[in-house]
Amino acid sequence: MEYIRSDKRMSGTKRVLMEALPLLDVRVGYINKNIDSSINLIQAINRLKKEKNAVLLAHYYQEPEIQDIADYIGDSLGLARRAAETEADIIVFAGVHFMAETAKIINPNKIVLLPDLNAGCSLADSCPADEFADFKAKYPDHIVISYINCSAATKAQSDIICTSSNAEHIVSQIPLDQPIIFAPDRNLGGYLNRKMGRDMVLWDGVCIVHQVFSEQKLVRLKARYSGVPVLAHPECDAPILRHADFIGSTSQIRKFAVSDKHDTFIVATEEGILHQMQKDSPTKTFIPAPPESGCNCSQCPHMRLNTIEKLYLCMEYELPEITLDENIRLSALAPIEKMLEMSKEIA
Numbered sequence: 001m002e003y004i005r006s007d008k009r010m011s012g013t014k015r016v017l018m019e020a021l022p023l024l025d026v027r028v029g030y031i032n033k034n035i036d037s038s039i040n041l042i043q044a045i046n047r048l049k050k051e052k053n054a055v056l057l058a059h060y061y062q063e064p065e066i067q068d069i070a071d072y073i074g075d076s077l078g079l080a081r082r083a084a085e086t087e088a089d090i091i092v093f094a095g096v097h098f099m100a101e102t103a104k105i106i107n108p109n110k111i112v113l114l115p116d117l118n119a120g121c122s123l124a125d126s127c128p129a130d131e132f133a134d135f136k137a138k139y140p141d142h143i144v145i146s147y148i149n150c151s152a153a154t155k156a157q158s159d160i161i162c163t164s165s166n167a168e169h170i171v172s173q174i175p176l177d178q179p180i181i182f183a184p185d186r187n188l189g190g191y192l193n194r195k196m197g198r199d200m201v202l203w204d205g206v207c208i209v210h211q212v213f214s215e216q217k218l219v220r221l222k223a224r225y226s227g228v229p230v231l232a233h234p235e236c237d238a239p240i241l242r243h244a245d246f247i248g249s250t251s252q253i254r255k256f257a258v259s260d261k262h263d264t265f266i267v268a269t270e271e272g273i274l275h276q277m278q279k280d281s282p283t284k285t286f287i288p289a290p291p292e293s294g295c296n297c298s299q300c301p302h303m304r305l306n307t308i309e310k311l312y313l314c315m316e317y318e319l320p321e322i323t324l325d326e327n328i329r330l331s332a333l334a335p336i337e338k339m340l341e342m343s344k345e346i347a
């Protein structure tokens with residue numbers, strides 16, 4: 001991960017940048033500066049959004065206080081669409097690195113900021129571009145569908161990108177006799193293979209949050225809350241998905257909980273989503289599915305690296321900024337555009 005100053009920005013905000021540069025150490029990955037305790041950070045962020053014509057896009061897995069000041073909260077598909085539509089000059093991404101990269105791929109002329117460059121993703125990290133190129137070379141007749149949770153360099157080697165909201169819809173448009181490599185999530189790929197009767201070749205990556213839900217504890221929880229539906233994200237392992245009454249992306253899980261007649265749900269995904277689910281349905285009860293570890297929380301350690309303080313500093317100093325090699329960007333843009341085209345019908 002690295003940051004580079006763009007010359008364009010140096011002319012407009014030179015003073016702020018010159019002040020910020022010593023504070024941004026690539027080894028740290030974020031602006032490391034004490035903040036005056038009298039500053040109301042929520043008000044300051046809202047002011048900066050207006051002053052800089054910036055839009056704040058946040059993933060459902062962010063801290064509730066970040067979700068509450070975002071201009072748009074969504075899953076990867078919604079965020080990619082919003083990034084494609086925005087007229088803001090600056091996109092501030094409260095999410096992880098591959099999401100901010102996706103926004104930059106779509107918007108090369110905008111400034112895209114990520115509060116902490118260390119906010120990675122175990123799925124993206126599991127699929128280094130050079131290893132993926134070797135893997136792909138073994139299957140010359142296959143097309144590549146890559147889950148959006150991968151680096152720009154892996155996207156650049158893909159034919160189509162998908163998200164958990166549109167993966168089934170996209171795979172269903174590929175003729176049955178066309179072999180497919182699906183990367184990097186073996187759980188989502190395996191789920192699609194089972195559900196759709198496909199035989200996609202899977203890259204062996206997992207999400208460290210969704211992989212660790214405990215089947216044993218889930219079964220005990222289901223017995224304790226008899227009749228309560230289990231809502232699960234398809235990044236979960238097959239034994240968890242077997243117990244699910246509904247499988248879908250974070251947006252789909254959220255919608256299901258609003259419209260379903262039950263008043264209590266067990267939810268197997270990152271627990272940040274519970275904040276919006278509870279706001280949607282204040283009288284309903286949402287029980288997080290338990291992970292294997294004793295701590296009983298299912299938080300993505302990468303997503304949680306973004307804090308309100310880092311968000312404020314990143315907007316104030318317009319750093320760290322996401323930059324991309326133009327050849328990689330152009331190669332990664334084509335499969336993203338293909339995804340947006342192929343999933344137009346999906347709300």
Ligand code: SF4
Pocket residue numbers: 061096120121122123124149207208209210270300301302303
């Ligand atoms: S929850 Fe999993 S898939 Fe999502 S960013 Fe974190 S590690 Fe990646």
